[in-house]
Amino acid sequence: MTDHEQLRAALDAAMDQRGAWPERAPWIRQAVGAVPRHRFAPDQLWRWDGRAYVPVGRGADPERWAAEVYGSPDTAAVTQISDGLPSSSLSCQAVVVDMLDSLLVEPGQRVLELGTGTGWNAALLSHRAGPGQVVSVEVDAELAAAAAERLTTAGANVAVHLGDGSTGWPMGAPYDRVISTYAVDRVPWAWIEQTRPGGRIVTPWGRLGHVALTVADDGRSASGWVQGLATFMPVRGTSRARDFAQVRGDGPAADERPVTRDLTPLQADWHLRFALRVALPEVQVTLAEDDDGLNAWLHDGASSWAVLSAIGDGRTSATQGGPRRLADELEAAWDEWLRLGEPELYDYGLTVEPDGQYAWCRDADTGRRWPVSGEPAA
Structure with a gap:
């Protein structure tokens, strides 16, 4: 068994031990087994040494590099640094699995992914939805080109486009499923417009968790529950907050x-x-x-x-x-x-309408509401 195989097996076992493989979606574990993470990791990763992010090269230190790729279920592998901070990563396996489980994607469905990154998530989606069913949009030209090459090498028929994910990809609409791999504070209305009535949108929201929204039958709103807790990178272009x-x-x-x-x-x-x-x-x-x-x-x-x-x-x-x-x-x-009775995070949800959006607790119609502030998303 190679080092990669040992590390993959250990990560699989760690996921299994904590019950992180979803029973209702056995295809996800099968896809992760068929589409190895390391095939989508760049040759240089970045590791926090307590003071700064330092490079970890596949050629210079293959064991350390592999350990970064196959860390714990909750460990992401940083793949890009901008101004000293992570700007892209190979997301931690537990979060990827949880979000794919929330998406409820079925074979033959049309899927739009916002934020191609390394291409691994798109490959997993393609494994489920089928060849030619996944469209992925990436704002970074270098990342998009590298991901497209990896996807082709892996035999995944995914269309990777360079563009701003906040506008979706209208040329391929409508979609049955939409998933974002980066956090938004406000869900872009374009995502709802490009999703079929009854379709599902999964996105990290507020950089602290992810939500799954179902588009209403009339297409004029989308609403759904918080699905899990995690920290995500914000959309590109987000100004760095004052400390x-x-x-x-x-x-x-x-x-x-x-x-x-x-x-x-x-x-x-x-x-x-x-x-x-x-x-x-x-x-x-x-x-x-x-x-x-x-x-x-x-x-x-x-x-x-x-x-x-x-x-x-x-x-x-x-x-x-x-x-x-x-x-x-x-x-x-x-x-x-x-x-309110100490509600859990799973008691919260989000509703998006053309002229505004709000978070709610326990009931979208009658529960306590909090308006989502900021400029309306495009």
């Missing part, structure tokens, strides 16, 4: 007060974290522990900030500044989540 230090500046704080609640759920409860992301989508939360306890840094990327500082003996102090009071907003959103 906490830039937002905080060196001016004085506006106020300081004690915090009476235990902050532990902020770190331990991802359902709470997801609920806060829905209620406060622009607020970034960073956590760290020290000898005194758990600390949190909050900022809105613009001009407001807050620090929740552990000061020992189970006490926490909130310091905040800027036009908004982010510590107060976070606690108010947290209290609302408690009043």
Whole structure:
């Protein structure tokens, strides 16, 4: 057994042990077995060494390279760095499998993929939908050309086009299934327009999870539930957010007060974290522990900030500044989540209409709603 085969077998077993292979879609495990990840990985990958991303070459260090490709179910292999940060990856296997399971693709269906990347996901889709049934759009010319070559070498008949995924690919519409491999804060209306009534759209949303939307019979809306939790790269062209230090500046704080609640759920409860992301989508939360306890840094990327500082003996102090009071907003959103009965992330969903879109909890028509802010997607 070669190194690749051993690593593939170990990853397959790890997926099996945690129940990550979906029972309702056995084709996914078969496709992953038939379409090896390493055939779609570039010769140079990137690994975080604790300070920066460093290259890992297939020729120079084949064992390290293979280990990057076949890491744990939750480990992505970084394939491109831009301005010191990852801009493309061979997504972690567990997330790829989960999203394909959510897509409910059937043989013979027409599939549109936004974000070709390495081409591996497109190859898996083609294995299921059939030759000539998958159209993939990639904004990066170099990535598109490399993916097209890999797909051809693998015998996958996939049409790869260079273009902006936010506009879909109208020349091949309508599609039965649409899947995005990058995160959007607002779902482009073009995706709904290019999907058949009753068709399904799966996309990472809000960089914290992915949703599966079903297009209404009249084609004038799409709605569906959150399917899983993961962190995704944003759409290309997304401006890099200001960090906490830039937002905080060196001016004085506006106020300081004690915090009476235990902050532990902020770190331990991802359902709470997801609920806060829905209620406060622009607020970034960073956590760290020290000898005194758990600390949190909050900022809105613009001009407001807050620090929740552990000061020992189970006490926490909130310091905040800027036009908004982010510590107060976070606690108010947290209290609302408690009043709603601590809903899980799977209790949330998203509805997209021509003139707006909103997240909801438990029921799209009668449940609590939160408008999705930002400019309407094209």
